[in-house]
Amino acid sequence: MSFVNGNGAELLGRIERSELEVNGLVVLRAGRTLVEHYREPYRAGVPQLLYSLSKSFTSIAVGIACDLGLLALDDLALSFFPDKRPAEVSSNLAAMQIRHLLSMTAGHDGDIYPSVTARTDWAAAFLAQPVEHVPGTFYRYSTPSTYMLSAIVERVSGRNLVDFLMPTLFEPLGIARPVWETCPLGVTAGGMGLSLSTADTAKFGQMLLGRGVYAGRRIVSEHYVGLAASEQSDNRAGACRDRIDSAQGYGFQFHRCRFGAYRGDGSFGQLCLVSPRHDLVVAANCGFPSMSGLQALLDLIFDWAGEKVGSADRELQLRRAAETDALGSTIYASLITPATAAESGLSGSPPLELPFSPETVYRLDPNPAGLRSAVFRLTENGFELTTDYGDERSGTLPFGFSRALEAEDVFVKDLSRHRQKVVTSVEAAGEDSRSLRLKLHYTETPYRVLYTIRRAECGILWSFAINVSFGYRSYEVLGREESGYRILTGK
Numbered sequence: 104m105s106f107v108n109g110n111g112a113e114l115l116g117r118i119e120r121s122e123l124e125v126n127g128l129v130v131l132r133a134g135r136t137l138v139e140h141y142r143e144p145y146r147a148g149v150p151q152l153l154y155s156l157s158k159s160f161t162s163i164a165v166g167i168a169c170d171l172g173l174l175a176l177d178d179l180a181l182s183f184f185p186d187k188r189p190a191e192v193s194s195n196l197a198a199m200q201i202r203h204l205l206s207m208t209a210g211h212d213g214d215i216y217p218s219v220t221a222r223t224d225w226a227a228a229f230l231a232q233p234v235e236h237v238p239g240t241f242y243r244y245s246t247p248s249t250y251m252l253s254a255i256v257e258r259v260s261g262r263n264l265v266d267f268l269m270p271t272l273f274e275p276l277g278i279a280r281p282v283w284e285t286c287p288l289g290v291t292a293g294g295m296g297l298s299l300s301t302a303d304t305a306k307f308g309q310m311l312l313g314r315g316v317y318a319g320r321r322i323v324s325e326h327y328v329g330l331a332a333s334e335q336s337d338n339r340a341g342a343c344r345d346r347i348d349s350a351q352g353y354g355f356q357f358h359r360c361r362f363g364a365y366r367g368d369g370s371f372g373q374l375c376l377v378s379p380r381h382d383l384v385v386a387a388n389c390g391f392p393s394m395s396g397l398q399a400l401l402d403l404i405f406d407w408a409g410e411k412v413g414s415a416d417r418e419l420q421l422r423r424a425a426e427t428d429a430l431g432s433t434i435y436a437s438l439i440t441p442a443t444a445a446e447s448g449l450s451g452s453p454p455l456e457l458p459f460s461p462e463t464v465y466r467l468d469p470n471p472a473g474l475r476s477a478v479f480r481l482t483e484n485g486f487e488l489t490t491d492y493g494d495e496r497s498g499t500l501p502f503g504f505s506r507a508l509e510a511e512d513v514f515v516k517d518l519s520r521h522r523q524k525v526v527t528s529v530e531a532a533g534e535d536s537r538s539l540r541l542k543l544h545y546t547e548t549p550y551r552v553l554y555t556i557r558r559a560e561c562g563i564l565w566s567f568a569i570n571v572s573f574g575y576r577s578y579e580v581l582g583r584e585e586s587g588y589r590i591l592t593g594k
Contacts, residue, residue: 114407123396124125124570125372126549127151127388128303130308132381143508143527144544150281151388152516155428156375157297158249159235160272160307160365162205162257162356164264166315166327173259176202176330180209182256185293187227195234200241201255203238204248205355206335207415211243219247223287226254241456242336246294249356249552250286253293266290275320276306284518295369296517297549301386308375308384331355332365337444344396360401361408371571372397381408387431389394390549390571458538458558461486465562465582472567477582480578485529488541496529502529502541514545514552523547 107115111130115138118125126145130138141147153160167175180199181188189196192338194567203209212235220235222228222336229247254262260267265283273281281303284296299307310317311332334352358366364378372389374397385404391397406412459465459479467474478489485503490496494512496533507528513520526544541554555566563583568577 108138124390129305131384153371156369158356161293199230210238220323251293356369470580
């Protein structure tokens with residue numbers, strides 16, 4: 104789907120020529136939609152995982168709670184958790200305020216995320232961490248700090264964060280009840296895990312551009328939006344030199360940008376950009392292998408808006424060269440674009456020789472995914488693949504020889520696995536038709552998975568690759584044909 108109005112066509116053209124993997128894009132200028140575009144197989148209205156862009160929504164929840172008199176920015180973080188107070192409280196922990204959590208200056212020297220999330224009780228684990236710096240004096244990006252803000256809002260409001268935000272934010276913006284992942288104790292994650300459509304994220308940006316007002320209704324005070332969007336801490340030390348818009352200061356869960364703009368963002372290029380100077384909001388959901396892709400996108404946007412940022416196209420090509428990952432350009436390119444029937448070499452009937460034997464159980468050698476076995480069953484125009492992981496991921500997916508198919512599958516989002524939409528397609532991977540590429544596009548996230556199946560002497564060679572990931576990116580394993588064992592279909 105693509106809607107383009109006015110000079111939005113120029114911006115969309117630049118982005119498409121750049122070959123940046125932008126899956127969904129909404130551009131609003133002066134409150135008017137200039138672009139709403141979705142790259143196949145993404146669709147309008149499908150919620151997208153926001154990763155750390157979730158933090159900006161938690162910030163506004165804090166602002167609303169402040170407006171309601173439920174808390175104040177100078178309140179001490181420890182005061183909300185008397186039941187989780189550690190045996191020894193350092194002076195730095197005792198001095199930690201809500202504003203320090205908001206500005207990523209809680210005082211921790213290193214990354215405490217692994218230590219906090221390894222525990223069932225994240226709040227208690229957070230309060231047990233050493234606080235090496237005086238709060239307010241040292242910037243350290245911290246997802247657990249945002250989680251604590253979520254936990255605080257839930258404690259003072261008596262409701263989970265989504266319930267709190269439904270009448271105060273989501274419903275006034277015309278946003279249906281969203282899914283937001285939680286910690287093991289059921290507290291909303293805050294710093295991650297929220298899913299919204301690209302258009303809904305743009306509504307959030309328009310509210311911010313309106314300094315807290317949306318469609319004539321006050322959502323959050325102008326005072327709080329001003330604080331959130333202005334520099335509250337210095338994030339310049341140690342910033343990547345080629346990511347200039349990540350070294351302009353940090354607000355309350357918002358990154359400052361050049362030209363007076365600010366943004367919420369998340370892993371792999373999730374974006375909500377607000378530029379008051381240009382009366383501009385840009386929401387995007389992307390699948391960038393590295394966050395330098397986000398800087399390239401920002402360069403394109405600012406250049407289109409009339410700012411002098413140099414030759415965006417030339418800089419973009421330099422960045423893309425630096426982003427080539429270990430999977431190799433051929434595999435990466437094959438992950439990006441779903442094949443049509445003509446491109447795949449398949450036309451409704453199977454290739455002359457399939458790399459697998461139908462109705463045969465293939466036992467896979469140990470692998471990072473924990474995949475135990477795979478079975479292929481031919482259908483009228485394709486086949487079904489049944490996989491066994493020994494957990495909720497086990498199931499069956501359809502693949503068509505002539506067209507992409509829509510289904511549901513259990514796959515990871517941010518914190519945990521969820522049943523979600525997936526589009527499957529298949530193409531020949533070798534001239535001898537003895538190998539197939541199976542593509543799985545999880546359209547609620549940036550994840551695009553590629554399985555390559557090749558015939559091996561004693562079974563199949565099973566290869567996995569994914570375009571973006573927090574863990575392993577690829578593996579290859581032997582699937583051994585279980586001797587003398589085939590599934591009886593009863594036909």
